[in-house]
Amino acid sequence: MTESDEETLATIASFIDDFYEPHDADKTLVAPLAGEACPWPIDCHDGVERTVSKPSKRSAAKIKSHNRSRERQREELLRLREEEKALRTKLLELAMMRSTRSSQKSEEPDGYTVMAMWKNLATRQYKRRSIAESENMRLRERVLDQRRVIESLQAMMARQLAQAANPRDSLYAPAWKAICADEDPYYRKLVFSELVPKLRGAYESTHLWLDECRVCRGQAHPYVDSRVVAVSSTQIAVEVINIRSFPFNYHVAGDAYWSRGVNYVCSVMDYFKEQATIDEKELVFMGKAFSDEGDLASSKGIRLRTHTASQKFVDKDHVVIASASRTESVHVRYESLPDVRLQEQYWKIFCPSESDPDQACDMLCVGRVVLDLESRLADIPYAVGDLTKYFSTRMHHHLSMAVEKVEDWMLVEAKA
Incomplete structure (x- = not known):
């Protein structure tokens, strides 16, 4: 095999490594580094055996770069798992604090409800006051009318009493008993x-x-x-x-x-x-x-x-x-x-x-x-x-x- 064929084969092997998962790449690349026979299949024609030489220095450097990348990914994964555990612990603490505050809040007096009761009471008092003021005005006018009627009746009665033959006569006002005053x-x-x-x-x-x-x-x-x-x-x-x-x-x-x-x-x-x-x-x-x-x-x-x-x-x-x-x-x-x-x-x-x-x-x-x-x-x-x-x-x-x-x-x- 010529030197150009060896370089071509190494380039193909490096290209294939880019598409393998990390564990597959490990299995693929261990043999070349150890000097063992190449695991890739080699076609045989006319009984002629073909051998593959070790990968070039460029391929070995790329493999080391892949190993470092996988190591960094593994460390990043471990770090994320630790952060995930810490966040779960923090979430559990916050949920417990929220539950405690909710129970305390439910036990506290509801100021809005009491305020609504006072508002309803004040509204009822205001309506009653307005109704009472209107009623007072109506009654005041009615009292004035009745006073004028009473004054005219008093004048009429005074004239009749003055003309009466017997001024010692008096009016009789019967007293009504209670509805059940004679109950047994x-x-x-x-x-x-x-x-x-x-x-x-x-x-x-x-x-x-x-x-x-x-x-x-x-x-x-x-x-x-x-x-x-x-x-x-x-x-x-x-x-x-x-x-x-x-x-x-x-x-x-x-x-x-x-x-x-x-x-x-x-x-x-x-x-x-x-x-x-x-x-x-x-x-x-x-x-x-x-x-x-x-x-x-x-x-x-x-x-x-x-x-x-x-x-x-x-x-x-x-x-x-x-x-x-x-x-x-x-x-x-x-x-x-x-x-x-x-x-x-x-x-x-x-x-x-x-x-x-x-x-x-x-x-x-x-x-x-x-x-x-x-x-x-x-x-x-x-x-x-x-x-x-x-x-x-x-x-x-x-x-x-x-x-x-x-x-x-x-x-x-x-x-x-």
Whole structure:
């Protein structure tokens, strides 16, 4: 083999090395460096053996350059693996820190929710003030008109008295008695003795309404709902739910509603009231007269005379004001329904707000009125419908008035 053939073969071997993987190149290039026979196939023609000489110095230098390149790549790979381990460790630490901060943030009071409660309260106060100012202007004008009428009537009466033959005659103004002032005291005590066990039963069923209203508490407040459910084949019940929020502690709101709502605002309908103590808890017995006047063609003209027992219960995580009532006299569209008795139960539950348990609370108000279809209610076709409509709205209306007074009182106490 000539020298030019050897150089050509070495050039071809170097060219082939460029296309081999690092481990293949190692296997390929070890033999030439060690002086062994070349592993590449050699064609044999006419029994003539051909030998391949060792690669040139240029090829050996290129092989060393490839080895150094592979070594650098191997070192770079090891370094990247170490960096990858360090980054994974850092990522795990950051994930743990994020989880810890998220749990701490969820436990912190939600200031935005309390701010929204204060905003809603301020909005309600502003609307009430605007309505009150408009009403004051209207009443002021009406008072001026009435004053002019009174002055003209006084002048007319003065002239008539001056012309009267007997100036000693006087006007007679009859005094109206209370609606049930002549009620039998013994019967009243008997009714209240029957209401006390029902009041206790209403308190013991508080957890049922807490569980049922748990989903409603997450919705926008105030939450108002009324529904009619079947109790049995002969009884139906009108259930009303009203949920509100206060930016006050649940103990403060519960005490304020008991003192200002039950014992002050709602007392305008009382014709009898007596306080007692049972199980070291204050108990209030009341006789209430409800009247919803209106046209004969509407669902108005409803008059009820009701005996009610109310009591406040303070538990570890909520305050409950429970009431049990029995209606003794029912008038629908000014028509009396004798022998009709309505059973009523009411719950006012004050519990800590989920957003800020220390500075805010939710007020869950639930009412349940049972109508017995076997009584005289079935004899009058419109009685059940009118009473259902009446009880579906009465608690919401009375509750709105009570909450307004309670909010005013709590704001005054907060400023003091």
